[in-house]
Amino acid sequence: xxxxxxxxxxxxxxxxxxxxxxxxxxxxxxxxxxxxxxxxxxxxxxxxxxxxxxxxxxxxxxxxxxxxxxxxxxxxxxxxxxxxxxxxxxxxxxxxxxxxxxxxxxxxxxxxxxxxxxxxxxxxxxxxxxxxxxxxxxxxxxxxxxxxxxxxxxx
Numbered sequence: 001x002x003x004x005x006x007x008x009x010x011x012x013x014x015x016x017x018x019x020x021x022x023x024x025x026x027x028x029x030x031x032x033x034x035x036x037x038x039x040x041x042x043x044x045x046x047x048x049x050x051x052x053x054x055x056x057x058x059x060x061x062x063x064x065x066x067x068x069x070x071x072x073x074x075x076x077x078x079x080x081x082x083x084x085x086x087x088x089x090x091x092x093x094x095x096x097x098x099x100x101x102x103x104x105x106x107x108x109x110x111x112x113x114x115x116x117x118x119x120x121x122x123x124x125x126x127x128x129x130x131x132x133x134x135x136x137x138x139x140x141x142x143x144x145x146x147x148x149x150x151x152x153x154x155x
Contacts (some may be wrong), residue, residue, distance in 0.1 A: 003066040004147050012151040015060045020145045022056045023094030024087060029054075030119055033089040039063065039073055039104070040080045047076070053118040054085065060154065061112045062102070062136040063124060069106075069132035077104040081135060095145040110135065 011087045017025070028035055029052030049072075057063035062085070066074040068138040077083065109116075114133035115123065141152040
């Protein structure tokens, strides 16, 4: 991944969660490097939690299975959809470090698709499927991989 350059300043590439980014994210929890997700609670305080169900849903979207459909992350993003995610793994496949920002929303129409796409240990945490799918439209990705630092941003 390279940055596009203009005469004045480097321009970030468009968001593209494929290649080394997807290799890093998908299955990260199985390798012991679960992505951390940050959001803002109702009282205005920050919350950061590990989300083993995080995976690439499309070249511009991540998906998460939120086990609690009426509290925590799923409830907070209704009014405060901005989220941040961070990932670090020195020896794994793909990118070594990722800092991601985006806008999340609950998408119950994708419950089955997202649930089936998450890793088995996460499905075992909610075998009755009481949770809900959360989709994150990625705005920016900054990271480092085999080819050095990179930055991506939504158009």
